[in-house]
Amino acid sequence: MKTNKKTSGLLQLLLKICSFVIKVIALLVGREIVQYKQAQAQTQNLARREAQRRMNEFVSIASHELKTPLTSIKGNVQLMGRRLKNNIDLNTHSAETRELINEARTLLERTDLQISRLTHLVNTLLETSRISANTMELLFEICELDRLLHEVVGDTRYVPEARQVYIHVPENKNVVVMADPSRIKQVIIHYLSNAHKYSAIEHPIKVHLREEGQVAHISVSDEGPGIPACEHKRIWERFYRVAGIEVLNGSEVGLGLGLHISRTIVEQHRGQVGVQSIPGKGTTFWFTLPLLNEKSNIV
Numbered sequence: 001m002k003t004n005k006k007t008s009g010l011l012q013l014l015l016k017i018c019s020f021v022i023k024v025i026a027l028l029v030g031r032e033i034v035q036y037k038q039a040q041a042q043t044q045n046l047a048r049r050e051a052q053r054r055m056n057e058f059v060s061i062a063s064h065e066l067k068t069p070l071t072s073i074k075g076n077v078q079l080m081g082r083r084l085k086n087n088i089d090l091n092t093h094s095a096e097t098r099e100l101i102n103e104a105r106t107l108l109e110r111t112d113l114q115i116s117r118l119t120h121l122v123n124t125l126l127e128t129s130r131i132s133a134n135t136m137e138l139l140f141e142i143c144e145l146d147r148l149l150h151e152v153v154g155d156t157r158y159v160p161e162a163r164q165v166y167i168h169v170p171e172n173k174n175v176v177v178m179a180d181p182s183r184i185k186q187v188i189i190h191y192l193s194n195a196h197k198y199s200a201i202e203h204p205i206k207v208h209l210r211e212e213g214q215v216a217h218i219s220v221s222d223e224g225p226g227i228p229a230c231e232h233k234r235i236w237e238r239f240y241r242v243a244g245i246e247v248l249n250g251s252e253v254g255l256g257l258g259l260h261i262s263r264t265i266v267e268q269h270r271g272q273v274g275v276q277s278i279p280g281k282g283t284t285f286w287f288t289l290p291l292l293n294e295k296s297n298i299v
């Protein structure tokens with residue numbers, strides 16, 4: 001009887017020891033698995049970053065390399081165009097030669113336009129690689145935003161005369177900020193070009209500038225197709241384009257980079273960007289910049 005009790009006690013102890021050992025082993029294996037997964041995630045993360053770095057490097061080198069021949073081609077095309085225009089007296093030539101010269105002029109003008117588009121694309125790519133490498137430079141100075149807006153809206157290179165653009169700025173008052181004017185112009189031009197690109201030419205574009213507390217608020221509204229709410233976050237991402245939104249004006253190729261660049265520029269000025277849109281009614285893109293007053297200082 002005594003021996004039986006002893007044996008069962010021993011067995012229970014053995015069972016407890018076994019279950020303890022199993023728990024310890026399970027814990028150790030679990031820890032190993034977690035560590036393995038963490039190491040795997042880390043390796044994947046490093047590989048992704050390396051791929052991103054190489055991609056940026058490639059984009060930067062490729063766009064730099066493309067810029068030089070493009071500048072030279074553009075120069076030659078423009079020179080040829082000028083020579084055909086200024087150095088040839090059409091009256092001294094036969095009708096056939098005159099026709100040929102006119103045709104050559106038209107072709108050169110078209111080529112010049114295409115080279116400008118290509119240059120714009122290359123510059124856009126270069127900008128993104130600068131953003132990724134954190135090497136975008138800003139030259140701050142005192143800017144009057146109302147004047148900047150009038151300058152951009154009045155320039156038919158960005159919005160053709162056929163399009164009605166209404167501009168509303170505060171009366172008898174300049175809206176002053178500390179900013180890099182060429183960069184802020186770039187953002188306004190991009191918002192305006194998109195409004196023009198994605199909405200029918202008969203619909204007006206409205207540009208508003210107002211002061212809101214400590215910031216200047218600039219918006220560009222169109223009556224285009226609108227953007228679904230689920231896309232409002234993603235449109236600011238690099239290379240993101242909304243499916244099903246057609247280019248209605250101009251033949252500019254979209255890379256899905258303009259809004260990404262605009263947001264980076266505005267955020268580097270300590271401002272914010274945003275979009276409001278109702279599908280089927282239109283879209284308003286806006287951004288803010290800190291107003292220049294005694295309290296706000298950008299270093």
Ligand code: ADP
Pocket residue numbers: 194195198222224225226227235240241242243245253254255256257258259260283
């Ligand atoms: P993209 O060069 O392709 O226009 P953006 O970064 O400027 O690149 O815009 C990203 C996407 O957001 C566009 O491809 C387009 O689908 C959408 N989008 C931008 N602006 C408008 C607008 N005013 N109306 C409708 N869709 C727009």
